[in-house]
Amino acid sequence: MRTYIDCISCFLKQAQSAVTIAVDDPSRREQVMGEVLEDVSRMNFDRSTVEIGAEIHRTLREASGNPDPYREIKDRSNRRMLALYPHFSQQIQSAEDPLEMAVRMAIAANIIDFGAIQNLDEETIDNVMSEASAIPLDRAAVEQLRREVERAETILYLGDNAGEIVCDRLLIEQLPREKITFVVRGNPVLNDVTMVDAEAVGMTKIVPVIDNGFDAPGTVLEFCSPEFRDRFQAADLIIAKGQGNYESLSDNQQNIFFLLKAKCPVIAKEFNSSVGVQILQKVRH
Amino acid sequence: MRTYIDCISCFLKQAQSAVTIAVDDPSRREQVMGEVLEDVSRMNFDRSTVEIGAEIHRTLREASGNPDPYREIKDRSNRRMLALYPHFSQQIQSAEDPLEMAVRMAIAANIIDFGAIQNLDEETIDNVMSEASAIPLDRAAVEQLRREVERAETILYLGDNAGEIVCDRLLIEQLPREKITFVVRGNPVLNDVTMVDAEAVGMTKIVPVIDNGFDAPGTVLEFCSPEFRDRFQAADLIIAKGQGNYESLSDNQQNIFFLLKAKCPVIAKEFNSSVGVQILQKVRH
Numbered sequence: 323m324r325t326y327i328d329c330i331s332c333f334l335k336q337a338q339s340a341v342t343i344a345v346d347d348p349s350r351r352e353q354v355m356g357e358v359l360e361d362v363s364r365m366n367f368d369r370s371t372v373e374i375g376a377e378i379h380r381t382l383r384e385a386s387g388n389p390d391p392y393r394e395i396k397d398r399s400n401r402r403m404l405a406l407y408p409h410f411s412q413q414i415q416s417a418e419d420p421l422e423m424a425v426r427m428a429i430a431a432n433i434i435d436f437g438a439i440q441n442l443d444e445e446t447i448d449n450v451m452s453e454a455s456a457i458p459l460d461r462a463a464v465e466q467l468r469r470e471v472e473r474a475e476t477i478l479y480l481g482d483n484a485g486e487i488v489c490d491r492l493l494i495e496q497l498p499r500e501k502i503t504f505v506v507r508g509n510p511v512l513n514d515v516t517m518v519d520a521e522a523v524g525m526t527k528i529v530p531v532i533d534n535g536f537d538a539p540g541t542v543l544e545f546c547s548p549e550f551r552d553r554f555q556a557a558d559l560i561i562a563k564g565q566g567n568y569e570s571l572s573d574n575q576q577n578i579f580f581l582l583k584a585k586c587p588v589i590a591k592e593f594n595s596s597v598g599v600q601i602l603q604k605v606r607h
Numbered sequence: 608m609r610t611y612i613d614c615i616s617c618f619l620k621q622a623q624s625a626v627t628i629a630v631d632d633p634s635r636r637e638q639v640m641g642e643v644l645e646d647v648s649r650m651n652f653d654r655s656t657v658e659i660g661a662e663i664h665r666t667l668r669e670a671s672g673n674p675d676p677y678r679e680i681k682d683r684s685n686r687r688m689l690a691l692y693p694h695f696s697q698q699i700q701s702a703e704d705p706l707e708m709a710v711r712m713a714i715a716a717n718i719i720d721f722g723a724i725q726n727l728d729e730e731t732i733d734n735v736m737s738e739a740s741a742i743p744l745d746r747a748a749v750e751q752l753r754r755e756v757e758r759a760e761t762i763l764y765l766g767d768n769a770g771e772i773v774c775d776r777l778l779i780e781q782l783p784r785e786k787i788t789f790v791v792r793g794n795p796v797l798n799d800v801t802m803v804d805a806e807a808v809g810m811t812k813i814v815p816v817i818d819n820g821f822d823a824p825g826t827v828l829e830f831c832s833p834e835f836r837d838r839f840q841a842a843d844l845i846i847a848k849g850q851g852n853y854e855s856l857s858d859n860q861q862n863i864f865f866l867l868k869a870k871c872p873v874i875a876k877e878f879n880s881s882v883g884v885q886i887l888q889k890v891r892h
Contacts, residue, residue, distance in 0.1 A: 327623050327640045335616035342612075352652045355612045367637045416756035 399485025685769025767849030
């Protein structure tokens with residue numbers, strides 16, 4: 323998916339939030355924002371938002387000297403969601419259709435995204451999670467996912483954000499684990515999952531976890547490691563979580579199911595949907 | 608008031624909205640946004656938001672070849688508010704304290720601001736206006752304004768936006784008109800009032816109207832015309848409408864009453880207030 327002019331103010335809002343987290347000195351923050359603006363002014367709209375986002379956050383990390391500004395926030399999100407794990411697990415097991423409920427929760431947890439939404443408080447997370455079961459979801463898509471999971475021999479599950487990864491684990495526990503490999507980003511970017519998070523929430527104990535070799539808040543294949551690209555091409559089915567993975571893989575021809583919450587009007591429009599809606603969809607080419 | 612990093616994404620949101628109005632061709636829109644970004648990347652945070660806003664909108668007008676992109680929106684706002692004029696006038700005349708009610712309506716109408724709020728629909732305007740009488744307002748400040756208006760011999764009333772200007776007229780009708788000169792911007796910028804709007808809503812029929820000689824969405828004295836600066840220095844009292852006038856005059860030592868709605872967290876913080884609150888305040892130095 324290409325970038326639209328609507329995305330620019332969002333990039334800058336994200337950068338402002340990140341620089342406030344990463345840099346203490348207010349005048350240094352202004353310098354860093356100037357560098358980010360220069361980056362953005364040179365951007366090519368034909369590139370995906372995720373590529374541009376990667377560049378912005380790289381500039382921020384370099385300029386701030388902080389290689390992982392969101393580490394503390396990621397730890398807090400993971401702890402918060404791990405504390406709710408038994409409750410969520412119970413909710414899934416007692417559901418009429420546990421797989422569907424796990425899909426719902428995995429998508430609902432996609433709200434934990436500091437790229438699209440700043441100042442996400444814990445109450446919001448709790449509300450969204452408790453509403454997960456009530457919100458509309460395409461049941462036919464759930465059935466299609468069930469069939470494709472059954473048919474597939476190898477499944478790649480592309481993670482998205484910290485915190486949210488706890489619900490990815492819950493969904494994976496409802497799937498044939500032996501087929502699945504979980505994928506994290508190759509380097510810290512925003513509050514996206516890296517190997518640290520996969521270990522923190524016990525993902526590494528239930529399935530193999532690999533990283534994609536790149537620091538974008540999505541999956542920009544041409545910059546990912548050759549090892550990851552081979553695994554991606556060879557997979558029978560790919561489950562891709564979140565807007566970032568959608569934005570970077572929407573034009574890809576592989577067999578991909580996207581699970582996300584539409585967090586901005588541009589994405590909502592792509593799905594003929596509205597902001598805030600839960601989306602489970604295989605994009606047809 | 609200086610600029611904060613929080614203002615950057617707002618500038619870009621404003622620019623995106625303006626370029627969508629001013630330019631039809633999507634790829635040309637992207638080019639123009641690139642030029643705006645270059646402008647913004649060179650900005651100096653010590654300058655006021657209004658100076659930077661002026662530069663952005665100048666770039667937009669030049670790049671789009673459209674000298675007044677908001678003309679149609681301004682005409683629509685004026686017509687909409689003029690149609691409500693008899694209703695508002697009745698509401699003021701039947702109020703226990705007509706001056707206070709006129710102040711309330713003049714501030715409530717400050718919501719008609721396409722800089723801070725895009726896609727403002729007519730229903731929103733109607734709701735805000737009908738709530739004007741119920742919203743908290745500092746009564747002591749109203750009394751102080753009443754006294755200072757009485758004491759003053761010359762009053763400058765600095766206008767802000769089209770549409771809103773109808774309520775400025777309603778407030779001026781509650782004041783000693785012979786003391787008042789109304790001020791519009793020197794050139795079109797955003798949906799700010801120019802002489803065209805003052806004529807369209809009949810302001811020119813009730814008080815003298817002058818322009819400030821500059822195209823900022825506020826009052827940047829150093830760039831205003833010498834004639835306006837003289838009038839400004841000589842005035843006993845200045846009534847300044849809207850965020851733009853506040854942002855550009857908050858450090859000025861003249862006798863200024865600011866009437867505005869706080870439309871962003873940065874401004875709300877300046878007044879120890881919250882977003883959406885009606886503000887009538889004389890800034891003490």
